Amino acid sequence: MKKSIKALLLSALVFPGCGHFFLKKNIQGTLLAAVSVVCFYLLLVTTVAMAQEISDRILRGEIPMDIVIISGEILKLLRDSGVHQINMTTSLLFICWIIGMADSYRLGRIVDAEFKK
Numbered sequence: 001m002k003k004s005i006k007a008l009l010l011s012a013l014v015f016p017g018c019g020h021f022f023l024k025k026n027i028q029g030t031l032l033a034a035v036s037v038v039c040f041y042l043l044l045v046t047t048v049a050m051a052q053e054i055s056d057r058i059l060r061g062e063i064p065m066d067i068v069i070i071s072g073e074i075l076k077l078l079r080d081s082g083v084h085q086i087n088m089t090t091s092l093l094f095i096c097w098i099i100g101m102a103d104s105y106r107l108g109r110i111v112d113a114e115f116k117k
Contacts, residue, residue, distance in 0.1 A: 007105060007107065008104055011097075020032060040093070
């Protein structure tokens, strides 16, 4: 299998930056991986904070143990505070992933062309 395809698959299926590490492009790989880790961290922190707020309200008795009502409260919480940050973070993660895939494939093609010579 060509290095370009391996790098593309690593970037697409494992994590952004893995294809760059495979191609020994550590600076680009570190940059892509760092941005992706920060995005995942922000998504996790936001999600946990929202879940904690909903669970605290359930424990205080403000929200009954009804899945329809809990779902409505989650949607209301998202609409009121968290949806913009989640959308921006998810968009940045998606863009980073796509750039990582495209760039690792491009760099892999260069390596493949040099190997043929």
